[in-house]
Amino acid sequence: MADKVLMKGNEAIAEAAITAGCRFYFGYPITPQTEIAAYMAKRMPKIGGTFLQAESEIAAINMVYGVASAGKRVMTSSSSPGISLKGEGISYMAGSDLPGLIVNVQRGGPGLGGIQPSQSDYFQATRGGGHGDYHLIVLAPASVQEMADLTIKGFELADKYRMMTMILADGTMGQMMEPVSLDFDIKPEPEKPWATTGTQMKRPHNIINSLSLVPEELEQQNFRRYEKYAEIEKNEVMYEEYMMDDAQIAIAAFGIAARVSKNAVNEARSKGIKAGMIRPITLWPFPKEPFMKAAEHVKQFISVELSMGQMIEDVQLAEQCRRPVTLCKRAGGMIPSPEMVLAAIEEAAENGGAL
Amino acid sequence: MIVFERPHALIDVPLHYCPGCTHGIVHRLVAEVIDELGIEGNTIGIAPVGCSVMAYDYFNCDMIEAAHGRAPAVATGVKRADPSKFVFTYQGDGDLASIGMAETVHAAARNENISIVFINNAIYGMTGGQMAPTSLPGQVTQTSPYGRDPKLCGYPIKVCEMLSQVDGAEYLERVAVNNVRNIRNAKKAIKKAFQNQLDGKGFSLVEVLSSCPTNWGLTPQNALKWIDEKMIPYYPLGVYKDRSAEEAAK
Numbered sequence: 001m002a003d004k005v006l007m008k009g010n011e012a013i014a015e016a017a018i019t020a021g022c023r024f025y026f027g028y029p030i031t032p033q034t035e036i037a038a039y040m041a042k043r044m045p046k047i048g049g050t051f052l053q054a055e056s057e058i059a060a061i062n063m064v065y066g067v068a069s070a071g072k073r074v075m076t077s078s079s080s081p082g083i084s085l086k087g088e089g090i091s092y093m094a095g096s097d098l099p100g101l102i103v104n105v106q107r108g109g110p111g112l113g114g115i116q117p118s119q120s121d122y123f124q125a126t127r128g129g130g131h132g133d134y135h136l137i138v139l140a141p142a143s144v145q146e147m148a149d150l151t152i153k154g155f156e157l158a159d160k161y162r163m164m165t166m167i168l169a170d171g172t173m174g175q176m177m178e179p180v181s182l183d184f185d186i187k188p189e190p191e192k193p194w195a196t197t198g199t200q201m202k203r204p205h206n207i208i209n210s211l212s213l214v215p216e217e218l219e220q221q222n223f224r225r226y227e228k229y230a231e232i233e234k235n236e237v238m239y240e241e242y243m244m245d246d247a248q249i250a251i252a253a254f255g256i257a258a259r260v261s262k263n264a265v266n267e268a269r270s271k272g273i274k275a276g277m278i279r280p281i282t283l284w285p286f287p288k289e290p291f292m293k294a295a296e297h298v299k300q301f302i303s304v305e306l307s308m309g310q311m312i313e314d315v316q317l318a319e320q321c322r323r324p325v326t327l328c329k330r331a332g333g334m335i336p337s338p339e340m341v342l343a344a345i346e347e348a349a350e351n352g353g354a355l
Numbered sequence: 356m357i358v359f360e361r362p363h364a365l366i367d368v369p370l371h372y373c374p375g376c377t378h379g380i381v382h383r384l385v386a387e388v389i390d391e392l393g394i395e396g397n398t399i400g401i402a403p404v405g406c407s408v409m410a411y412d413y414f415n416c417d418m419i420e421a422a423h424g425r426a427p428a429v430a431t432g433v434k435r436a437d438p439s440k441f442v443f444t445y446q447g448d449g450d451l452a453s454i455g456m457a458e459t460v461h462a463a464a465r466n467e468n469i470s471i472v473f474i475n476n477a478i479y480g481m482t483g484g485q486m487a488p489t490s491l492p493g494q495v496t497q498t499s500p501y502g503r504d505p506k507l508c509g510y511p512i513k514v515c516e517m518l519s520q521v522d523g524a525e526y527l528e529r530v531a532v533n534n535v536r537n538i539r540n541a542k543k544a545i546k547k548a549f550q551n552q553l554d555g556k557g558f559s560l561v562e563v564l565s566s567c568p569t570n571w572g573l574t575p576q577n578a579l580k581w582i583d584e585k586m587i588p589y590y591p592l593g594v595y596k597d598r599s600a601e602e603a604a605k
Contacts, residue, residue: 024432024435024436026432050435052431052435054428054461055457055460055461056457058425058428059425059428059431059461062421062422062425062428062429062458063428063429063431063432063435064432065419065422065425065428065432066419066428066430066431066432066433066434066435066436067432067433067435067436068432069399069419069429069432069433070399070432070433070436070437070440071436072436072437074432074436088422089422089425092422096420196399196417196418196419196433197417197437197440198396198397198398198399198417198441199395199396199415199416199417200396200397201395201396202396205414205415205416205417206417206418207411207412207417207418207419207420208418208419208420209411209418209419209420210420211408211409211420
């Protein structure tokens with residue numbers, strides 16, 4: 001067992017990215033994720049990598065587009081308003097089937113919003129965020145260790161499926177410090193024969209492109225991309241179940257909301273309430289199966305979110321409205337307390353799990 | 356003896372450009388320079404959004420299609436990923452001087468070691484002839500139907516003059532392709548911009564005054580005259596910056 005080090009979540013992402021072989025980082029300062037850029041600025045020049053502070057979020061994601069086209073592992077990070085700016089580039093990367101990692105350390109919105117933690121970019125992340133039909137693989141860490149683990153996983157998935165992976169974290173995950181092990185078994189990067197690295201006069205030219213003016217062809221491209229997405233939905237779903245075997249009240253929560261909810265579940269259990277939790281780790285693909293299974297014995301689901309209620313729609317879709325789903329929320333940079341979540345569980349229990 | 360043939364770097368397919376458009380000439384010049392420098396196999400070209408959006412189908416080297424205006428940022432990524440590769444962008448005036456102005460200026464400020472071929476035809480061609488950042492005062496377009504009024508929509512942007520004030524830029528030259536003499540000069544400028552990158556000198560941009568007979572509403576011949584009579588007086592030809600030459604002269 002390797003030694004653990006005490007790190008901020010943002011730093012754990014940066015160090016894990018370097019461990020994964022990422023040598024190119026482009027970003028623009030924005031709270032609460034700037035530690036990632038600062039870490040990269042310090043480390044990259046010492047290991048032959050590139051850190052570049054771009055003139056804008058738009059330029060940063062297009063520099064990512066360039067490095068991804070050249071077949072190298074590359075990442076950018078930002079927080080909510082900056083991710084909106086990257087939306088154009090993210091859509092182009094999806095349309096050009098380019099791999100890369102984007103980190104969103106969310107803050108409260110809309111607009112300039114605030115700088116405190118939020119989960120209100122859930123829709124943006126899980127529905128793509130930019131224009132057109134596409135998905136990102138969206139990973140939601142709930143500890144500093146997972147910030148690192150899912151960064152490694154994110155690069156692997158991006159290369160495996162030739163698409164973007166997003167780490168959807170929040171200000172708490174980015175700023176908090178926990179012991180973390182950085183001892184990883186890194187798989188070799190796959191070959192990228194499609195990359196634009198120069199023909200060397202030995203092969204036909206490669207083209208990285210999202211333009212297709214013939215609708216029949218563009219439709220086929222979309223169909224093929226969604227066949228790939230179906231494969232991902234089959235193979236890459238990740239989630240954690242906590243005390244779900246006999247649960248009658250089930251929390252659905254990710255990230256910091258899951259950390260808070262776990263305390264509430266423990267407290268409810270000590271009071272004799274059969275509470276449990278399903279924590280999606282992949283937000284896209286969303287873990288539908290544990291919710292379908294839980295609907296057999298659960299009387300009520302409670303979606304705990306740092307938003308006005310976004311994941312709740314996926315919970316309802318996943319359990320196909322067989323049980324009521326209520327919302328326990330704070331918004332605008334506020335975090336639900338364990339007491340608030342416990343109160344929601346107790347209320348559900350008193351009502352016999354009915355609305 | 357063969358005295359004239361298609362450059363290897365230019366694929367033998369019909370171009371989609373309108374009759375009389377000078378994009379074809381500039382494509383050929385770029386391809387000739389790639390051939391002469393022997394860099395095709397090591398080159399990555401970046402196409403813009405605009406009339407030359409499908410340049411990736413015409414050049415034989417590896418090609419990337421960038422989002423509107425973002426080609427210099429994409430080129431930055433490609434070049435930083437492997438500085439031994441030759442990277443050029445080919446962009447129009449709306450792409451480079453309007454929506455992509457920030458990317459252009461900052462790539463110059465960083466002295467990115469890339470080469471840019473900038474087509475200035477004073478109009479948005481692909482979308483059917485709207486006012487460009489480089490449309491001349493008084494110029495009638497679809498979105499300036501009473502002529503471009505500087506009081507209402509500002510003055511044209513002189514890209515070479517503006518970038519000449521950016522310390523990072525290495526080489527800036529404005530050329531035209533409306534007659535044989537100018538075309539020969541344009542090729543020289545493009546070759547110098549490309550050679551600069553091979554020599555590690557940095558950001559080099561050639562602005563090419565080009566014609567758009569379709570959207571100017573002129574015959575091809577009159578469009579070439581319009582470059583002489585209207586464009587060149589507003590956009591004088593010449594070298595606006597050549598840092599290496601200036602330093603050597605000191």
